[in-house]
Amino acid sequence: MKATKGIPYGMSNFRNVVEQNCYYVDKTMYLPLLEDQAHYLIFTRPRRFGKSLFLDMLRSYYDLSQKNNFQKLFGELWIGKNPTPLQGKYQMLYLDFSKIGGSIDELSQKFDAYSAVQLDELLMRYREYYDDEFVARFLSTKTGLDKLHMLDDEARRLGYPLYLIIDEYDNFTNVVL
Known part of the structure; x- marks a missing residue:
């Protein structure tokens, strides 16, 4: 039953x-x-x-x-x-913009910090697909934007497809308004 x-x-x-x-x-x-x-x-x-x-x-x-x-x-x-x-088939980057709070003045900094954390988590989930040198360079990079460019370049070079899902994408509008 x-x-x-x-x-x-x-x-x-x-x-x-x-x-x-x-x-x-x-x-x-x-x-x-x-x-x-x-x-x-x-x-x-x-x-x-x-x-x-x-x-x-x-x-x-x-x-x-x-x-x-x-x-x-x-x-x-x-x-x-x-x-x-x-x-x-994909290495997944899932961003939930509701996790980024704060005032309009803090939005850019909080977005970059949140993105950096999520990109680090992605790299650790798919660690076996990247060599040690890349992982060390990636983890020592500070900004989310730089990490995103590095990951995109390396994944393309190695032929790994990436998939980006953004949830609560209207959160920025709600914060700004």
């Missing part, structure tokens, strides 16, 4: 939704359609409409570091039975 599924109200972590047996409206059948679209997508929906959970599902699906968890996370969903060739 299956346990009653919980309602994932306010949850934006796809893995937690699956592992905690929460009700999930399967939208994975749209992934092949998204892959046929332009490389830059913007999802606009009202608040509390599941955007963050959808983006986290995309992260789990395309993330190279989650490739071994594919059946566990997606086995019961449409995409679990119909995976695309891009499943588990």
Whole structure:
């Protein structure tokens, strides 16, 4: 007998939704359609409409570091039975702009500091793909912008595809207004 599924109200972590047996409206059948679209997508929906959970599902699906968890996370969903060739192929950079607070005067500094931390975390997650010399140079670099350029250049040189997801991108507008 299956346990009653919980309602994932306010949850934006796809893995937690699956592992905690929460009700999930399967939208994975749209992934092949998204892959046929332009490389830059913007999802606009009202608040509390599941955007963050959808983006986290995309992260789990395309993330190279989650490739071994594919059946566990997606086995019961449409995409679990119909995976695309891009499943588990990307090094993922996930930025949540709601984590960047402060006044308009602090915005640039806080954005750069947040980006630097997230880029360091990305490099450590995919550490096995980069040589020691690059890792040392990368970790000694201070600004997020410089780290982003370094990672982009090195990943391109080595043929590693990167995927950027930005959640809560309207946060800057909310801070400015």
